[in-house]
Amino acid sequence: MNRLTEESQIGPFAILKDKAEARPGAFHDYDCLYAHMAAVTRLKAYEDTGMEPEEIKDFVSRWKYATELAGLCKEAGSDRLREAAEADRAGRLVVLDSPRKPLIWGDDEHNSCVCPECGFDLMGIPYGNQMVLQCPECGEYIDAKKCVTYAEAAEAALKAGDNR
Ligand SMILES: [Zn+2]
Numbered sequence: 001m002n003r004l005t006e007e008s009q010i011g012p013f014a015i016l017k018d019k020a021e022a023r024p025g026a027f028h029d030y031d032c033l034y035a036h037m038a039a040v041t042r043l044k045a046y047e048d049t050g051m052e053p054e055e056i057k058d059f060v061s062r063w064k065y066a067t068e069l070a071g072l073c074k075e076a077g078s079d080r081l082r083e084a085a086e087a088d089r090a091g092r093l094v095v096l097d098s099p100r101k102p103l104i105w106g107d108d109e110h111n112s113c114v115c116p117e118c119g120f121d122l123m124g125i126p127y128g129n130q131m132v133l134q135c136p137e138c139g140e141y142i143d144a145k146k147c148v149t150y151a152e153a154a155e156a157a158l159k160a161g162d163n164r
Helices: 030-048 053-076 078-089 150-160
Strands: 101-105 132-134 141-148
Touching: 053 078, 101 150, 141 150
Parallel strands: 101 141
Antiparallel strands: 132 141
């Protein structure tokens, strides 16, 4: 970068390499001089970055993206995000329209558990490592880590405003 300002600064204001401003009568009054000095000082701050204006815009854009990504990593965990990205690349990632519903106990003795959507008995169906289950009868995605009573499921549906 071909700097217009001196790298070093003594006092509150930066100075230009071009000394034309120092000519007697260059400024009519103090306000004019002050405005010039303030502008030169801000120019020095920009030049101290060592970047061209377009590079700064690109840097800010990337910084905002990185900040957003850091927030997601903090929220979800970087391992979880990496796992999701890898699953997406491999075509294994699915985003559901609504949260998975828990299984429902089919009886008071917990000898059966049923689909919250269609009531199909799902007891004995292998869930896999992620405990994700899709009902073979109606296709509903189910959170197989949870199992609730019919009353709890009805209460949750009311709270969620789900009147299906
Ligand atoms: Zn079902």
